[in-house]
Amino acid sequence: MSSGSAIRGSRVGSSPVRPDERSEPAPRREVTYFCAAGHASRILFAAEASAPDAWDCPRCGQPAGLDREKPPGRLRAEPYKSHLAYVKERRTDEDGARILEEALAKLRQRRGRE
Template sequence: MATGGNAIRGTRVGAGPMGEQDHGFHAERVAVSYWDSLGNETVRYFAAGVADEEIPDIIDSPHSGLPAGRDKANPPALAKTEPYKTHLAYVKERRTDEEASQLLDDALKQLRERRGQ
C-alpha cells in the first residue's frame, strides 16, 4: 500500500490553514541579545512590559555554556571556581597558629580534668 500525500490526514475538519497563523493573540515582546566570549549571540525574548532592571544582565550561553552578557564588546569572563576546601582549611583561615595552639591546650586541659588526671 503506497502512502499518498493526503493533505487532510491528522487535521480536524474546519481547522483552517496549517499552522494557524491567523489564530490567537501574540503579546508584545522585546528581543535582548547576549554575547559570550567566543562571539556567539543568543537572543532572548521578554514581555514588553517588563522593567529593564528585571531583565538579566548575564545568562548561560546555550551554545558554549559560557556566561553571556548584553555588551558585545565586553562579554563576561568565566568565573574562576574555587577549589574544594576541607573543614580544616576553613578553620585555618579563621585562626592563627597561636590561637589554634591555645584552643588545643584549653581542650586538652578540660579533657584531663574530666578524666581526673
C-alpha cells in the same frame, strides 16, 4: 479491566493544547546575551521587567553580557579547598593552639584527669 470513566490521553495537571480564547499571553521581549566562548543566548523577559546586565550562559555556564564586542571574561576556576584550609584562612597558629588547649582541658576534665 478499567471502568471506562477514566479520561484517556491526558494526565493530572495537563493543560489544554491551545491557549484559552478569552486570554492572551503576557507581553514579552527578547534580550540577547553574549559569552566569551561566542555563544549567543536569547532570553525572554516580561515587557515591563528590566533585564540584568549579566546572565549565565545556558550552554557553557560562563557569564554573558549584553555587548557582543566585549563579553565578560571567563570565570577563574577555584581549586578545591579542604575544611582545614578554610579554617587556616580565618585563624592564626596561636589561635589554633589556644583552642586546642581549651578543648583538651575540657576533655581531660570530663574524664577526671585534671
